[in-house]
Amino acid sequence: MTLVLLAVASLSLVLVPRAQAGMVTDCNHLPDFEGADVTTLVLQYEYAGRPGDRLSEAARNLSLLIQMDSLLTQLKYRNIGVAFVQTDPYAPNPCTPERVAQRMMGHIPSGKGVVILSGRLFEVEDRLYLQSSMLFLRKDVPEVLSLPANADLPKEATFTARLPQAPIAFAPRLLLKADIEAINAQFRQAMVVRQSRSYEAPGTPIELGGDMPFAYSVVGEQEGWMYIKPFRDYPGPEGWINFGDDTVHAALHRLLPELDYLDATVAYLQSRIRGPEGGAPSAGKLLEWSQAKFMQFGEMTMKDGAANADRTAMAIGLGMVGILETEQNGWGKEPGNANPFGAMVAAMPYSADARNLASLVDIYSCCLGGDRSVEPQTAERGLLDALSVDPGSSVALANLKSFYLQLQRLPDLRWPGMDEAALSKRLKAVQAVQQAQQQP
Numbered sequence: 001m002t003l004v005l006l007a008v009a010s011l012s013l014v015l016v017p018r019a020q021a022g023m024v025t026d027c028n029h030l031p032d033f034e035g036a037d038v039t040t041l042v043l044q045y046e047y048a049g050r051p052g053d054r055l056s057e058a059a060r061n062l063s064l065l066i067q068m069d070s071l072l073t074q075l076k077y078r079n080i081g082v083a084f085v086q087t088d089p090y091a092p093n094p095c096t097p098e099r100v101a102q103r104m105m106g107h108i109p110s111g112k113g114v115v116i117l118s119g120r121l122f123e124v125e126d127r128l129y130l131q132s133s134m135l136f137l138r139k140d141v142p143e144v145l146s147l148p149a150n151a152d153l154p155k156e157a158t159f160t161a162r163l164p165q166a167p168i169a170f171a172p173r174l175l176l177k178a179d180i181e182a183i184n185a186q187f188r189q190a191m192v193v194r195q196s197r198s199y200e201a202p203g204t205p206i207e208l209g210g211d212m213p214f215a216y217s218v219v220g221e222q223e224g225w226m227y228i229k230p231f232r233d234y235p236g237p238e239g240w241i242n243f244g245d246d247t248v249h250a251a252l253h254r255l256l257p258e259l260d261y262l263d264a265t266v267a268y269l270q271s272r273i274r275g276p277e278g279g280a281p282s283a284g285k286l287l288e289w290s291q292a293k294f295m296q297f298g299e300m301t302m303k304d305g306a307a308n309a310d311r312t313a314m315a316i317g318l319g320m321v322g323i324l325e326t327e328q329n330g331w332g333k334e335p336g337n338a339n340p341f342g343a344m345v346a347a348m349p350y351s352a353d354a355r356n357l358a359s360l361v362d363i364y365s366c367c368l369g370g371d372r373s374v375e376p377q378t379a380e381r382g383l384l385d386a387l388s389v390d391p392g393s394s395v396a397l398a399n400l401k402s403f404y405l406q407l408q409r410l411p412d413l414r415w416p417g418m419d420e421a422a423l424s425k426r427l428k429a430v431q432a433v434q435q436a437q438q439q440p
Helices: 057-077 097-105 177-190 247-255 258-274 283-302 308-329 342-347 352-367 376-389 394-409 420-438
Strands: 005-008 015-017 022-024 038-043 080-085 113-124 127-138 144-146 160-162 173-176 192-194 203-205 214-222 225-230 239-242
Touching: 038 057, 038 097, 038 258, 057 080, 057 113, 057 127, 057 177, 057 247, 057 258, 097 113, 097 127, 113 258, 127 177, 127 258, 144 308, 144 352, 160 352, 160 394, 173 177, 177 247, 247 258, 247 283, 258 283, 258 308, 283 308, 308 342, 308 352, 342 352, 352 376, 352 394, 376 394, 394 420
Parallel strands: 005 080, 038 080, 038 113
Antiparallel strands: 005 214, 015 022, 113 127, 127 173, 144 160, 192 203, 192 239, 214 225, 225 239
16 A cells, blocks of 8 residues: 555544554544554544533534544645544543553654644534644654764764644634534535546545544555545445545635644654655655645734734744754755744744754854854854753753863864853853752
8 A cells, every 4th residue: 555544533433443453543542553654643622611512513523524634634645644532521531632642652663753633612602612732742752953973073062952842732713613514515525435536437425424434545646636445344435536635625724724734743743754865755845745834824823913822833833844954955054044943933032942943053054064154152142042041951051061062172163252261161160050950
């Protein structure tokens, strides 16, 4: 199969098979898509109303739409898995994103990624209010960026920065039930399996609903169409379905721009998992998709003035793009080009992690084989700024120590006033803080 296992369970509890086994999509039986680089889990949105209230059909359809949209938009990434996880708000151990992430880390292969979309939903008359959040991580692999090893540096001198990675909370959204119903009808028209790659070809609709399982594998893909086949023992048609028609997703993404953000994050994770020399889609294509989807998120959330939550989310997205650009294009930059993490720092001025990422580029340019387009004082100032917003940042301290070690070895990098005595004093001060941090 060119695309590994892509399966989504409906709102009821059903078995979601993989290559040789099956499992239930609830909090205690999470999916294991064999061969998937990234697994996306859409947790059933928590209802924030009164216990026992019955949700309208539009509210129930919304969760199904989100999971179907996630599946169709992510098929272009190939080795991915998408599943819906039904939750029980009255269970003794609530199905939180953190708990789901912990359980997923227990059985996916090392280095593979997980993205978890969840949220809260409230319903008033003809309106739905919801707020989404997203958590993403890779097993055993932190989201860090490191400068390449340098022969001029001692072994203990390394430069590393991490991506801010707390769960991302998006701004609240307001949706009209009439819009959800219209989008649902549009999705149902698109979810037709046809005998050939044409809207004119005879087709069979995929039945969607609260008691209908949806479990398919993808065995071929051409020009925006995919050939799908139901898993054994699961009902459903076999044939071609179009997943490259953005008009199917546009209306839902205008209401929920976080779905563009989710799409971009999957591209980021898959690119980092595969590396610059990975297979199809190419690293360049993954970067292009990630940039485009983050841009769409920004255009939808920033046009009328974004809430702080969306601004923070956009800043982290800019950081992801900066990491991919650096990994693919190299650390050196053309004279006059902006620091790839500059926009992230501007959007998150109080994030030490953001400032650390920007500092790595400056350190390379000034002091590690770069084009010397950045003065060493600028690199030091960036690290000190990171510590000014988070004095306890062990990452910033380690980078500052490595920076001073580099100045010790290469005196020509020093500036007036940074003589041997001044440098030794600063290095000892950094080491003293590091020792204090290690004390219980």
